[in-house]
Amino acid sequence: MRVLVVEDHEELAEMVAVGLRREGMAVDLALDGPTALERAEINGYDVVVLDRDLPGLHGDQVCRRLAGGGSRARVLMLTASGTVADRVAGLGLGADDYLSKPFAFAELVARIRALARRAQPALPPVLVRGALRLDPARREAMRDGCQLPLSPKEFAVLELLLGAQGAVVSTEELLERAWDEAADPFSQTVKVTVSRLRRKLGEPPLIETVDRAGYRIP
Secondary structure, three states: OEEEEEOOOHHHHHHHHHHHHHOOOEEEEEOOHHHHHHHHHHOOOOEEEEEOOOOOOOHHHHHHHHHHOOOOOEEEEEEOOOOHHHHHHHHHOOOOEEEEOOOOHHHHHHHHHHHHHHHOOOOOOOEEEOOEEEEOOOOEEEEOOEEOOOOHHHHHHHHHHHHOOOOOEOHHHHHHHHOOOOOOOOOOHHHHHHHHHHHHHOOOOOOEEEOOOEEEOO
């Protein structure tokens, strides 16, 4: 899943980003309101983690513009204030969820995953294709009962392919959804990751290459 973290405290933003990447998410950062809107306009995020007190443009205004601009991204608003009035105000601006600072990182991850599920067409909590089983919540992938030692990017690609339910997923979509904006669109990153994933999935082959279209698990 693709996540934008908007937080003006750079050290906290980096810590959150590192933790979310370890959970297999593609994460971009913005340290102020205008940058957040610019990134959201360019990239298709599943979830925006939005601090309420931002320089340049207040988080309330960022949230209002995201909600009013037709963005499909779900907004998780963060604030140092946890009063009922603040939560009601944030939700009234178009936020989908609200989390007070300080927060437990495990709760942040759980809320992001819950919002991402709402941003996409409904899928079962565990993705199964034949003898292949993938549990996104537990970060487990198994084939024929044997656990697969997948890297975060391999797991993300496999989750996207299984979530497509037999449809073709283009290289561009894999790059957009599983990598952050630092990824080079002209590199062989996706091809190399799919190749490694194929080896780990074993025989018989599961991932098909569809010429000039992308990849799929039929």
